[in-house]
Amino acid sequence: MSTTSARVLGSLSRHAQPPPPANERFARSPVLTQPKGEAMHTADGRELVLRNIEPGDVAAVQRCFKRLPAQDVRRRFMHAMSELPAPMAQRLCRIDPELEAAYVLMDETVTPAELRGVGRIFIDVAANSAEFSVLVEREWSRIGLGALLMQRLVDECRRRGLGELWGYVLMENRPMLELCKELGFVATMLPGEAGTAQIRLAL
Numbered sequence: 173m174s175t176t177s178a179r180v181l182g183s184l185s186r187h188a189q190p191p192p193p194a195n196e197r198f199a200r201s202p203v204l205t206q207p208k209g210e211a212m213h214t215a216d217g218r219e220l221v222l223r224n225i226e227p228g229d230v231a232a233v234q235r236c237f238k239r240l241p242a243q244d245v246r247r248r249f250m251h252a253m254s255e256l257p258a259p260m261a262q263r264l265c266r267i268d269p270e271l272e273a274a275y276v277l278m279d280e281t282v283t284p285a286e287l288r289g290v291g292r293i294f295i296d297v298a299a300n301s302a303e304f305s306v307l308v309e310r311e312w313s314r315i316g317l318g319a320l321l322m323q324r325l326v327d328e329c330r331r332r333g334l335g336e337l338w339g340y341v342l343m344e345n346r347p348m349l350e351l352c353k354e355l356g357f358v359a360t361m362l363p364g365e366a367g368t369a370q371i372r373l374a375l
């Protein structure tokens with residue numbers, strides 16, 4: 173063997189790695205998935221991911237419902253409910269994107285990931301308006317998440333060119349009435365429904 177070929181072989185044996193066996197080539201690579209949603213950092217240092225609701229969120233929605241105090245269930249659904257039936261949870265997660273939008277705030281620091289807040293709109297095409305609903309889990313309240321979700325809903329309505337965003341709110345629901353007032357909504361009493369106000373924002 174010449175000196176030159178001995179030098180080349182030497183350098184190959186130092187630097188070239190034999191390829192891994194075929195069955196290990198991809199198993200060794202880290203799986204790179206696109207992160208879903210936007211990372212949110214709360215003022216008190218907690219982290220959440222804001223994203224669109226998905227059909228796979230049913231179990232998280234049901235667990236969230238089980239953690240809610242009866243008062244928040246009544247404030248969100250406008251009547252008492254002891255459980256969230258599976259068909260309803262499925263319906264809430266499988267939206268029609270033409271007529272609905274729903275954003276969830278997911279806590280991915282725990283396993284399984286938990287839903288801490290959700291805001292949604294149902295669009296009435298004929299009236300060119302949308303009805304909202306919003307919910308933030310108690311332990312995550314008063315840190316701006318309700319306002320953030322409502323602002324997303326307002327932005328989404330504007331993006332779709334809708335003229336009004338509205339919702340029903342119980343008169344005893346001071347947190348929601350205050351939140352809506354801060355965002356510029358106007359409340360009107362519903363005739364014949366003493367305990368309920370209709371809250372409206374012209375867009």
Ligand SMILES: CC(C)(COP(=O)(O)OP(=O)(O)OC[C@H]1O[C@@H](n2cnc3c(N)ncnc32)[C@H](O)[C@@H]1OP(=O)(O)O)[C@@H](O)C(=O)NCCC(=O)NCCS
Nearest residue numbers: 247305306307308313314315316317318319347348350351
């Ligand atoms: C109403 C609700 C969404 C508020 O969510 P939240 O994340 O706590 O709201 P925020 O932290 O964004 O608060 C925004 C503003 O709302 C008002 N607000 C919120 N909670 C309040 C409370 N307990 N008392 C008085 N005002 C309150 C305040 O003006 C607050 O601004 P500030 O914190 O600067 O004073 C939440 O309490 C909830 O999910 N309630 C149960 C479901 C419900 O009522 N949904 C509405 C009908 S669809």
